[in-house]
Amino acid sequence: MYLVNARQMREMDRFAIEKIGIPSIVLMETAGQAVAQEVEQRYPQARLVVIAGHGNNGGDAFVLSRHLQNRGFAVNTWLVGSEEKMTADTAIAYRALVQSRVHVQKLTPKSWNLFCRELSGADVIIDGLVGTGIKGSLREEAARVVMEINKRKDRAAIVSVDIPSGINADNGVISSVAVSADLTVTFACPRWGHFLFPGAGHCGRLIVRDIGIPAWVGEELGIKARLLQDEFISTLIPKRARHSHKGSYGHVLVIAGSQSYVGAPALTALGAIRSGAGMVTLALPESIQSMVVGLTPEAVYWPWADKAGSFAPHSWEALRATNQPRYDCVVVGPGLGHEVDIDWLKQVIDRTSGPLLLDADALNLLGQDLTLTENRMPVILTPHPGEIARIMKMTVQEVEENRQQIAVKFARQHRVYLVLKGTYSIIATPQGTCFVSPRGSSSLAKGGSGDVLSGMIASFINQTGDVLAGLQCAVYVHGMAGELMDEYSGGASDLGLWIGQALQALAQKDRDNHTL
Ligand SMILES: NC(=O)C1=CN([C@@H]2O[C@H](COP(=O)(O)OP(=O)(O)OC[C@H]3O[C@@H](n4cnc5c(N)ncnc54)[C@H](OP(=O)(O)O)[C@@H]3O)[C@@H](O)[C@H]2O)[C@H](O)CC1
Numbered sequence: 001m002y003l004v005n006a007r008q009m010r011e012m013d014r015f016a017i018e019k020i021g022i023p024s025i026v027l028m029e030t031a032g033q034a035v036a037q038e039v040e041q042r043y044p045q046a047r048l049v050v051i052a053g054h055g056n057n058g059g060d061a062f063v064l065s066r067h068l069q070n071r072g073f074a075v076n077t078w079l080v081g082s083e084e085k086m087t088a089d090t091a092i093a094y095r096a097l098v099q100s101r102v103h104v105q106k107l108t109p110k111s112w113n114l115f116c117r118e119l120s121g122a123d124v125i126i127d128g129l130v131g132t133g134i135k136g137s138l139r140e141e142a143a144r145v146v147m148e149i150n151k152r153k154d155r156a157a158i159v160s161v162d163i164p165s166g167i168n169a170d171n172g173v174i175s176s177v178a179v180s181a182d183l184t185v186t187f188a189c190p191r192w193g194h195f196l197f198p199g200a201g202h203c204g205r206l207i208v209r210d211i212g213i214p215a216w217v218g219e220e221l222g223i224k225a226r227l228l229q230d231e232f233i234s235t236l237i238p239k240r241a242r243h244s245h246k247g248s249y250g251h252v253l254v255i256a257g258s259q260s261y262v263g264a265p266a267l268t269a270l271g272a273i274r275s276g277a278g279m280v281t282l283a284l285p286e287s288i289q290s291m292v293v294g295l296t297p298e299a300v301y302w303p304w305a306d307k308a309g310s311f312a313p314h315s316w317e318a319l320r321a322t323n324q325p326r327y328d329c330v331v332v333g334p335g336l337g338h339e340v341d342i343d344w345l346k347q348v349i350d351r352t353s354g355p356l357l358l359d360a361d362a363l364n365l366l367g368q369d370l371t372l373t374e375n376r377m378p379v380i381l382t383p384h385p386g387e388i389a390r391i392m393k394m395t396v397q398e399v400e401e402n403r404q405q406i407a408v409k410f411a412r413q414h415r416v417y418l419v420l421k422g423t424y425s426i427i428a429t430p431q432g433t434c435f436v437s438p439r440g441s442s443s444l445a446k447g448g449s450g451d452v453l454s455g456m457i458a459s460f461i462n463q464t465g466d467v468l469a470g471l472q473c474a475v476y477v478h479g480m481a482g483e484l485m486d487e488y489s490g491g492a493s494d495l496g497l498w499i500g501q502a503l504q505a506l507a508q509k510d511r512d513n514h515t516l
């Protein structure tokens with residue numbers, strides 16, 4: 001499913017209207033009906049207050065008001081704005097509503113108290129004040145209306161049309177205030193503002209409804225961002241043949257750990273093993289091997305030269321051994337600590353082959369010289385916002401406010417695959433495409449989750465035989481496992497149990513799709 005900004009959505013609309021011939025009023029009618037259906041299904045017999053602005057977002061609200069009234073709902077509809085400023089389609093939707101003998105009240109200083117009383121009597125408040133057409137921060141009247149809506153949050157369900165009013169659909173920024181919705185019904189495809197914070201935190205449950213614009217329009221317009229979904233991921237999950245052996249599922253090499261971080265390599269190995277890796281070799285500073293073995297008996301151990309509990313500067317020479325097996329994917333970084341230096345990393349990068357994933361402390365080292373991976377393909381970097389902020393010499397806030405742009409620009413510029421972790425992780429490719437995972441939960445906001453993800457990525461890259469597919473599977477399944485695990489009691493080492501459940505749920509989905 002495509003993920004768009006406001007301009008791209010307008011282009012999709014224009015294409016549908018001009019090239020396909022769907023009249024714009026039909027798009028609005030379908031959008032309004034779609035919200036009406038969601039409301040009818042979820043809140044039968046509710047008393048509704050519908051708030052409409054004079055833009056097309058308000059037009060959708062007038063349409064849904066008419067349909068819900070026709071289906072027997074008690075609806076009070078308010079226009080916040082002016083008839084003169086209505087768009088052509090909104091004016092049609094407004095007239096149809098009025099001619100259906102529905103009284104639309106206009107918000108004025110005089111009617112303010114009545115408006116507030118009606119809001120207080122509502123079971124459901126529909127927010128059609130402003131959608132993707134917002135400019136800057138909400139003006140005073142709109143901001144006051146939004147605050148009144150939010151005050152009723154405990155007593156009424158709040159449903160936003162397209163996007164909660166006050167959120168910038170491009171970047172999730174809220175300049176002043178925004179509606180805090182329980183349900184947001186958007187059309188055709190989601191907007192970035194639904195998945196970027198703080199706006200994303202105001203959407204409540206997000207429903208995407210088809211309004212008749214064919215999916216191929218996104219391709220035609222060259223839209224490069226997509227939202228990952230169960231149906232797509234379930235087709236990527238590698239099948240396991242009965243007639244197979246450990247060599248069938250690839251060999252992961254993890255170069256990680258130090259005396260201060262004994263758990264990190266174990267968690268990385270666990271991520272790989274619990275997501276189906278055939279073999280995992282753990283290269284560790286030799287003094288910590290005995291501690292890690294107890295944590296991950298399934299791995300093969302490769303002790304490297306040690307200096308005070310970290311990799312010794314010349315430890316990479318272990319890679320010169322001619323009798324080592326072939327590794328299909330290499331992970332470097334979890335728990336390295338601060339003792340290893342950039343020369344060590346350079347040697348490791350130059351002396352390994354196949355997909356290379358750099359995480360954690362390896363990313364901090366890479367930040368000193370971004371040319372280190374220039375001649376190495378494919379490279380995968382998995383920073384959290386703090387790590388990419390350090391590499392790019394920005395603040396975490398700057399990163400969080402520009403997640404999409406930073407991920408895409410960095411991946412293109414340095415020709416790497418980048419996973420920018422966080423709520424709704426972003427995968428950006430060297431070709432400039434990007435994918436957002438809607439999966440995840442606060443159970444993943446704990447130390448060690450990233451180490452598990454690194455192992456999962458390597459494992460899925462090996463099993464799918466494709467870097468992008470491996471990344472998509474790993475990020476998505478990791479997020480699903482987080483959703484299944486208890487938010488309080490589950491830790492990174494428990495994630496392994498839930499990876500299996502997530503994979504089973506996806507495999508079932510794939511079976512269902514094939515039997516329909
Ligand atoms: N394919 C689709 O998804 C479709 C979506 N539809 C709906 O259309 C809106 C977008 O409609 P648009 O008319 O472009 O814009 P909005 O209604 O969202 O916003 C414009 C109105 O908002 C007022 N506005 C703008 N900024 C502010 C502000 N800072 N404070 C207060 N008010 C603001 C603006 O008022 P002006 O007086 O400034 O003109 C406009 O009134 C989309 O979100 C969907 O809901 C289509 O119906 C179907 C296709």
Ligand SMILES: [K+]
Binds near residue numbers: 129130160161164165
């Ligand atoms: K809205």
